[in-house]
Amino acid sequence: MNPWRPPPPASTACAAGPLRWRRTPVRDEPDEPARREQPQRPAVFLDKDGTLIDGMPCNADPALLKLRPGAADALAALASAGYALLVATNQAGLARGYYTRTQFAQLQAGLERQLHEATGVTLLDFLVCPHAPAPDGRPSCLCRKPAPGLLVRAARRHGIDLARSWMVGDSLADVEAGHRAGCRTVLLSDDESGAPTTPLRRPDARAQNWADVTAHILSPTPAS
Numbered sequence: 001m002n003p004w005r006p007p008p009p010a011s012t013a014c015a016a017g018p019l020r021w022r023r024t025p026v027r028d029e030p031d032e033p034a035r036r037e038q039p040q041r042p043a044v045f046l047d048k049d050g051t052l053i054d055g056m057p058c059n060a061d062p063a064l065l066k067l068r069p070g071a072a073d074a075l076a077a078l079a080s081a082g083y084a085l086l087v088a089t090n091q092a093g094l095a096r097g098y099y100t101r102t103q104f105a106q107l108q109a110g111l112e113r114q115l116h117e118a119t120g121v122t123l124l125d126f127l128v129c130p131h132a133p134a135p136d137g138r139p140s141c142l143c144r145k146p147a148p149g150l151l152v153r154a155a156r157r158h159g160i161d162l163a164r165s166w167m168v169g170d171s172l173a174d175v176e177a178g179h180r181a182g183c184r185t186v187l188l189s190d191d192e193s194g195a196p197t198t199p200l201r202r203p204d205a206r207a208q209n210w211a212d213v214t215a216h217i218l219s220p221t222p223a224s
């Protein structure tokens with residue numbers, strides 16, 4: 001006897017595990033054709049601590065944020081001149097556990113709110129390297145400045161013309177990251193002690209305050 005038996009029910013699982021619906025990502029990357037059609041725009045990448053706001057190592061309290069003098073007016077001028085504005089910041093404190101991603105998100109929201117209230121300006125993006133450097137101080141990832149990963153990735157995502165863009169920061173690591181990405185750079189620092197050690201660390205312009213930064217970037221013949 002070989003009685004007929006119904007086939008076993010189709011399994012919903014396979015070797016790779018059960019099927020799952022893929023949700024559309026909130027921030028979908030544009031596909032190549034869309035990206036090509038997008039007009040390329042210039043941007044100014046802004047370091048956060050010591051450049052955009054007073055440097056307070058390890059601070060995660062939005063109430064303690066203080067924009068540096070002149071930063072609000074400078075950003076408003078750069079935005080009206082057509083520059084997209086993006087923050088690019090190293091936050092090794094995340095890897096070291098000094099603050100959590102949630103705390104940092106609150107800080108970021110506070111900064112974006114303060115900027116918007118002061119200038120009406122909205123940041124195009126807020127780029128964060130959450131990794132710690134290697135024990136010898138060298139970057140252990142592709143995004144910690146002086147590596148250019150944050151800038152290059154943002155350029156791809158937003159259609160930014162890096163050759164027409166600038167990186168503004170208070171350290172030579174900012175300058176190097178900007179140059180490695182193909183941008184021009186302004187070193188915003190009144191400290192003349194940190195002499196550039198390589199051509200990549202030589203800023204296209206030095207500024208002592210935010211008014212100088214704007215003057216350099218908006219000048220028809222920027223300093224070289």
Ligand SMILES: [Zn+2]
Nearest residue numbers: 129141143144
């Ligand atoms: Zn990183």
